[in-house]
Amino acid sequence: xxxxxxxxxxxxxxxxxxxxxxxxxxxxxxxxxxxxxxxxxxxxxxxxxxxxxxxxxxxxxxxxxxxxxxxxxxxxxxxxxxxxxxxxxxxxxxxxxxxxxxxxxxxxxxxxxxxxxxxxxxxxxxxxxxxxxxxxxxxxxxxxxxxxxxxxxxxxxxxxxxxxxxxxxxxxxxxxxxxxxxxxxxxxxxxxxxxxxxxxxxxxxxxxxxxxxxxxxxxxxxxxxxxxxxxxxxxxxxxxxxxxxxxxxx
Amino acid sequence: xxxxxxxxxxxxxxxxxxxxxxxxxxxxxxxxxxxxxxxxxxxxxxxxxxxxxxxxxxxxxxxxxxxxxxxxxxxxxxxxxxxxxxxxxxxxxxxxxxxxxxxxxxxxxxxxxxxxxxxxxxxxxxxxxxxxxxxxxxxxxxxxxxxxxxxxxxxxxxxxxxxxxxxxxxxxxxxxxxxxxxxxxxxxxxxxxxxxxxxxxxxxxxxxxxxxxxxxxxxxxxxxxxxxxxxxxxxxxxxxxxxxxxxxxxxxx
Numbered sequence: 001x002x003x004x005x006x007x008x009x010x011x012x013x014x015x016x017x018x019x020x021x022x023x024x025x026x027x028x029x030x031x032x033x034x035x036x037x038x039x040x041x042x043x044x045x046x047x048x049x050x051x052x053x054x055x056x057x058x059x060x061x062x063x064x065x066x067x068x069x070x071x072x073x074x075x076x077x078x079x080x081x082x083x084x085x086x087x088x089x090x091x092x093x094x095x096x097x098x099x100x101x102x103x104x105x106x107x108x109x110x111x112x113x114x115x116x117x118x119x120x121x122x123x124x125x126x127x128x129x130x131x132x133x134x135x136x137x138x139x140x141x142x143x144x145x146x147x148x149x150x151x152x153x154x155x156x157x158x159x160x161x162x163x164x165x166x167x168x169x170x171x172x173x174x175x176x177x178x179x180x181x182x183x184x185x186x187x188x189x190x191x192x193x194x195x196x197x198x199x200x201x202x203x204x205x206x207x208x209x210x211x212x213x214x215x216x217x218x219x220x221x222x223x224x225x226x227x228x229x230x231x232x233x234x235x236x237x238x239x240x241x242x243x244x245x246x247x248x249x250x
Numbered sequence: 251x252x253x254x255x256x257x258x259x260x261x262x263x264x265x266x267x268x269x270x271x272x273x274x275x276x277x278x279x280x281x282x283x284x285x286x287x288x289x290x291x292x293x294x295x296x297x298x299x300x301x302x303x304x305x306x307x308x309x310x311x312x313x314x315x316x317x318x319x320x321x322x323x324x325x326x327x328x329x330x331x332x333x334x335x336x337x338x339x340x341x342x343x344x345x346x347x348x349x350x351x352x353x354x355x356x357x358x359x360x361x362x363x364x365x366x367x368x369x370x371x372x373x374x375x376x377x378x379x380x381x382x383x384x385x386x387x388x389x390x391x392x393x394x395x396x397x398x399x400x401x402x403x404x405x406x407x408x409x410x411x412x413x414x415x416x417x418x419x420x421x422x423x424x425x426x427x428x429x430x431x432x433x434x435x436x437x438x439x440x441x442x443x444x445x446x447x448x449x450x451x452x453x454x455x456x457x458x459x460x461x462x463x464x465x466x467x468x469x470x471x472x473x474x475x476x477x478x479x480x481x482x483x484x485x486x487x488x489x490x491x492x493x494x495x496x497x498x499x500x501x502x503x
Contacts, residue, residue: 050373074379082377088370105380 001026001190002047002158007056009042016042017053018214024158029184029191031205033198035236035245039214040194041085044162047192048080049073061157078106081151081189085163087143089135095122095146096131102154121153122146124186125179141172145179152183159183161193165200173200180204198237210236212245269383269461273391276384283389290393294355298401301354302347306338306405309346310412313337318416327421331428332435334413339436343406344444345491348398348451352483356459359390360479363463364472372464382464391456398452399445406444443498450494451487458483 002024009017016039024030034040045051047058049065057064065076089098097104099121100114109117118131125145135143144164151159164180165173177200184191184204195201201208208225210218210233218225218233228234235243317333363386366372375382410432417423423431462479466472 045373048377050376077377077379080377082374084370084374086369088374090371090374091366091369101378105378 001061002030002192003057003059004043004047005057005059007043007046007053007058009039009046009051009053011042016214017046019056020211020214020216021056022209022216022219024190024192025207026190027188028206029180029193029204031201031208032192032194032211033201033208033236034196034211036196038196038211040196040211041162043211044082044160044194047160048077048082078102078154079157081154081156081159083144083147083151083159083161083164085166087135087140087147089143089146089150091135093134094131095133095135095138098135099146099150099153101150117153118149121149124152124183125149126175139172140168141175144168144172144176148176148179148183152187152189155187156189158190158192161191161195163195163197164193165195165197177203198239212236266457266461269464270457272383273387273457273460276381276388277391280381280384280388282392286385286389287392290389291397293358294351294390294393295397295401298347298351298354298397299404301350302401302405303408305346305350306343306408307412309342310334310338310409310414311416312412313342313409314413314416318420327417328423328427328431330413330417330421331423331431335410335432335435336440338409338413339406339440339444341444341491341495343402343409344447344451345487347401347405348448348455348487349484351394351398351401351452352455352459352487353480355394356455356483357476357480359456359459360463360476361472363460364466364475365469367464367466368469368472387456387460390460391453394452394456395449396452398448398455402444402448406441439498443494446498447491447494450490454486454490455483458486 004023005021007017007020008015020039020043022030022032032040032043042051046053047060049058049068053066056066058066060076060079063076065073068076089095090101093101096115096118099118103109103114103117115131119128122128122130125148127142127145127149130138130142130146135146138146148164161180165176168176180191180193181204183189191204193201193204202222205222207219207221209216212232218228218230220228225233225237231244235245313334314330318327318330321327321329321333363372366386372382375385414423414425414428414432417428418425459479462475462482465475465478
């Protein structure tokens with residue numbers, strides 16, 4: 001489904017990704033964990049084709065997107081639904097226009113038809129009666145759920161969650177985690193979750209990879225994570241400041 | 251230092267040219283969203299009316315006072331009408347209105363796009379396979395090149411009205427007489443020249459404000475981009491005004 005092979009990316013003189021490789025299978029929830037600044041967001045932008053890697057391959061459903069021109073890349077992007085770290089709802093549009101954005105832009109569906117789809121999808125994420133509100137009128141947790149509704153409404157092949165629980169309170173975190181699990185079970189969508197919140201990540205992941213200093217130092221399932229002897233991974237799991245991971249590596 | 255600044259200038263001009271090319275291409279070839287254009291026109295045109303009215307009216311009054319002070323010595327006060335009309339229609343109407351729109355709407359456009367950029371809304375557009383230039387810039391460009399001439403006609407009218415107020419109250423010039431003198435002085439070339447200027451200035455504000463909006467990488471960069479947008483718009487408006495005036499009155503005679 002997604003195969004990343006030896007991806008390198010440098011900004012100015014800083015090498016952010018140093019040969020990252022991993023693969024995500026159809027239908028699974030794959031977790032990428034790592035400290036803040038480890039290169040997770042840059043990796044995501046490469047996968048979405050928002051920035052191009054300096055070298056390496058990014059294969060989405062059999063197509064190497066690093067070679068594609070902008071128009072072809074746009075089609076590939078529509079296979080993704082992305083939940084941004086800060087929700088990234090369009091602040092000049094209502095909730096209905098945000099959630100139904102895909103249909104307003106890419107289909108000729110009438111407004112009532114789109115409104116019905118939006119209503120159904122908002123109900124799926126546990127929100128009702130907020131179609132005519134603007135993003136600034138919503139709480140952080142609600143904005144996150146609206147962002148999830150906007151990402152799943154057009155049934156994309158893959159949903160990417162970028163730090164889905166950052167900046168919201170613990171109760172809202174629990175709701176978001178349950179929602180991600182339910183959506184995965186109900187819609188059987190392939191999910192890629194990027195987070196530094198290990199507790200949240202382990203609840204929802206089938207397999208995971210650990211990104212450190214621009215390199216994947218671990219890839220496997222939860223059992224192999226428990227069995228790993230890599231001291232860097234163990235330090236991260238313990239959340240200890242003492243160990244082989246130094247500030248310089250971030 | 252000078253070499254680095256020169257290179258920066260060439261890079262800026264190159265990037266801006268590329269940006270203008272993409273915007274014009276979107277303007278010509280892409281389907282337009284009338285609802286968005288209308289929303290932008292309201293934001294740019296209607297919301298600028300009060301400030302344009304106030305400034306233009308007082309500019310008309312000030313020019314009338316200044317010219318009257320000189321003309322009084324020659325006992326030629328009746329020429330106030332023609333001097334106010336020509337100054338306002340040829341120069342002050344287009345330039346003052348454009349500077350107001352650049353400061354008020356241009357800054358707002360840059361801040362709006364800049365905050366969208368740092369809150370990942372621009373990335374969200376791209377993920378939805380929507381071109382940010384066609385979606386955000388083209389409607390603002392169209393709204394500005396439509397609204398600017400309308401605002402300038404309105405500013406011209408209020409400037410002339412300001413001049414009339416002085417002519418009527420201070421020098422007892424009757425309304426019919428004053429407006430006859432005004433329209434006798436004005437030629438089609440003056441009015442059309444002013445309107446062409448306003449369209450050029452509207453396009454300039456759109457290109458610079460939108461381009462600067464795409465530059466910030468963090469929230470602290472937004473204020474810098476807004477300042478750049480306003481300063482660069484002011485500079486370019488004055489430079490284009492100089493070029494167009496030379497073109498209208500000394501090249502195309």
